[in-house]
Amino acid sequence: SSMKCTRIYAGPHGESHFDEQTVALVAKDFAPPTPLLNVSAPIPAAQFVFITLPPGWYGQRHLAPRRQYWVQIAGQMDVEVGDGEVRRFNPGDVVLLDDVTGKGHVTRAVGQDEVRGIFVQLP
Secondary structure (H helix, E strand, O other), X not given: OEEEEEEEEEOOOOOEEEEEEEEEOEEEOOXXXXXXXXXOOOOOOOEEEEEEEOOOOEEEEEXXXXXXXXXXXXXXXXXXXXOXXXXXXXXXXXXXXXXXXXXXXXXXXXXXXXXXXXXXXXX
């Protein structure tokens, strides 16, 4: 079993790009006496923060402030990377923001609903 995660990273010339990662999951006795759960290997985290973006929020080109996972809970947002590709993210999507150098990405809250999510910040 596995989960998909989109990664945003800076290429050798500083432009940001998307790629896809697959996180392997293994059936484990994670919370006895419940049935087995599909679980990834542990990923160390430093802290996490809750985030909301109002409808229409626009974040001009910026770098990720640190390596972090974005876990989207509600709303829709478009992210444009430096090579011009735009992807729409929805509730349930997970993104690894790995573009802490280079030219960064652009973020836009789209639709009528607030975007809600969690940044899991890595050490």
